Amino acid sequence: MKKEQTALLLRPPEPAISLTQVLGQSERVRDIVEECADDLSLVNAGLKRELQEVDVSPGVESALEKSEVVESKVQDASEALAAVNSALKDEVRERAVIDEQLATLTRQADEARRASLHDPLTGLPNRALFNDRLSHGLASANRNGLPLAVMFIDLDDFKRINDSYGHDVGDLVPQTIAGRLKETTREDDTVCRHGGDEFLYILMEIDSERDLATVAEKIINAVQAPCDIRVRDVDTRLSVNPSIGISIFPKDGITADALLDLADKAMYRAKQAKTGYSFAGAA
């Protein structure tokens, strides 16, 4: 046996190696043991031939017998290793199947979780995810002492669009508006579809009502821009106006429910007065 092969046999197992690597190492060890068995067998056969031709002392004969016993043990070890490697191979195959099943289940669980937290029509966070983000936002606003605002955005006369153009066209309006709201709002703020033609927006770390008014005007301009909709080869250009109610933590309320309720009422006032947006504090 070569020196480097012996070194390989004596090398301690590496930590945290995969089962496939263990199998690779074990197969290399088996190759070496098999080679040893073959070498021994050759040497013993050669010796035996020579001993038949010359008279040797009983000590040499006994040494050859011992060497043949070693040869048989090495042969057995080689076969035992082959059996172990075959079992390891089965295990590697089974693990690969289990890993694949696990990956599929994880993917399905991720998809189910995403579906349970997002609105299927627009892909925006749904009310459940919004509630979670709002409660985290309130906890953080409480900690850092920076105000937070909630905007309640409702499309005006959306029913008229459904009634005039049908639900297919109507469905594309919240989708288009959702895309624009995502583009208009800050990445770390949350916009969600509350349902139907209503959207909610959480703004973190706001500086002033003036800033909020600027954001509300930006949203109104983005929503008001015409929506070019194509359904069954028919092009329709539609425009919708939003009404926005704004409540501020902690000035107007300190709980999620209070802030949503006040923003809803402020939105209703903006709709009635056709002012585009209205602050809860202005009531």
Ligand SMILES: Nc1nc2c(ncn2[C@@H]2O[C@H](COP(=O)(O)OP(=O)(O)OP(=O)(O)O)[C@@H](O)[C@H]2O)c(=O)[nH]1
């Ligand atoms: N196409 C479509 N329509 C929806 C969806 N969800 C709700 N709606 C419709 O949205 C309309 C909402 O009507 P309303 O609550 O009266 O609101 P509006 O017509 O915008 O009236 P105001 O809010 O008072 O301005 C109804 O016609 C619902 O059927 C949806 O996912 N797709």
